[in-house]
Amino acid sequence: MSPAASAPSGAAPAPAPDSSLVLSVEGLTVSLATAAGPRTLVQDIGFALRRGETLALAGESGSGKSITALAIMGLLPPGMAPVAGRVMLGPTDLLRLPERGLRRIRGNRVAMIFQEPMTSLNPVMTIGAQLTEALCAHAPLSRREARERAIEALQAVRLSDPARRFAQYPHELSGGMRQRVMIAMALALRPDVLIADEPTTALDVTVQREVLDLLRDLRRETGTALDPHHP
Numbered sequence: 443m444s445p446a447a448s449a450p451s452g453a454a455p456a457p458a459p460d461s462s463l464v465l466s467v468e469g470l471t472v473s474l475a476t477a478a479g480p481r482t483l484v485q486d487i488g489f490a491l492r493r494g495e496t497l498a499l500a501g502e503s504g505s506g507k508s509i510t511a512l513a514i515m516g517l518l519p520p521g522m523a524p525v526a527g528r529v530m531l532g533p534t535d536l537l538r539l540p541e542r543g544l545r546r547i548r549g550n551r552v553a554m555i556f557q558e559p560m561t562s563l564n565p566v567m568t569i570g571a572q573l574t575e576a577l578c579a580h581a582p583l584s585r586r587e588a589r590e591r592a593i594e595a596l597q598a599v600r601l602s603d604p605a606r607r608f609a610q611y612p613h614e615l616s617g618g619m620r621q622r623v624m625i626a627m628a629l630a631l632r633p634d635v636l637i638a639d640e641p642t643t644a645l646d647v648t649v650q651r652e653v654l655d656l657l658r659d660l661r662r663e664t665g666t667a668l669d670p671h672h673p
C-alpha cells in the first residue's frame with residue numbers, strides 16, 4: 443500500500459467524534475490460510491472517509507487494494523479472513539456483523555462496483571429486470587415504483603434513451619454503457635459509501651474518462667462518499 447493508504451501508528455490520541463465520518467477502517471489485517479500457515483495479505487490498513495469525500499487506495503499490483511475492498515463488504519473469498527482491526531460504518535463494526543446484518547448493509551449503506559461489468563450483470567436478464575430486482579430486494583416498492591426508480595437511475599448516469607435501455611440485455615450495450623448500468627444499480631439504493639474497484643480498467647481510455655467524470659458528478663449530486671481504486 444502507498445503511504446497515503448497505510449495505517450496510522452495507533453499512538454495518536456482518539457479524535458473527537460465526527461458526525462461527517464461515514465466509514466473508518468482501523469488496523470485492518472487480512473490473512474489467507476495456506477498449507478504452510480497463515481499468510482498476511484493486508485496489514486494494518488487504516489483510513490477515514492467523510493460524507494461526500496473521495497478516497498483513493500493506491501498501491502502496486504498485489505498490494506491488497508481489492509482484498510481491502512472485499513473485506514469492507516464482508517465478501518472475502520473462502521480461506522481469507524480479517525484477523526485484526528475494525529471497519530466502522532457509523533457505530534457499527536462491519537467485521538463483527540453476522541452475515542444477515544451484512545446483507546442489509548450491502549447495497550443499502552455500502553455499494554461496490556467492480557472492474558468488469560459483464561461479469562456482474564446477468565446475461566439472460568434485461569437491464570430493467572436486474573435493476574428492479576435489486577431495488578425491490580432493498581426497499582418495499584411496487585413494481586411500478588421500482589420501474590420508475592430504475593429509469594430515473596439510468597437517466598442519472600446519463601444513459602441515452604433510458605426506457606429503451608431498460609428493456610435491453612447486457613450484450614446489447616457497450617462496455618461503457620454496462621458500467622453506467624452498474625453505477626446506476628449501485629447508486630439507485632442511495633448508499634452512504636460507493637466502493638469502486640478499478641471501475642474503468644476494462645474500458646477504453648476515452649470511455650474511462652467519461653465514467654470517472656460521471657462518478658465525480660454523481661458524488662457531488664448525491665453526497666455519496668467514494669472509495670475508488672485506481673481513479
Ligand SMILES: Nc1ncnc2c1ncn2[C@@H]1O[C@H](COP(=O)(O)OP(=O)(O)OP(=O)(O)O)[C@@H](O)[C@H]1O
Nearest residue numbers: 474483501502503504505506507508509510519640
Ligand atoms: N483468491 C485468492 N486466493 C489467494 N490469494 C489471493 C486471492 N486473491 C488475491 N490474493 C492475494 O492477495 C494479495 C492482494 O491481492 P489484491 O487482489 O488485493 O491486490 P491489488 O492491490 O488489488 O492488485 P491489482 O492492482 O493487481 O488488482 C496478493 O498477494 C494476491 O496474490
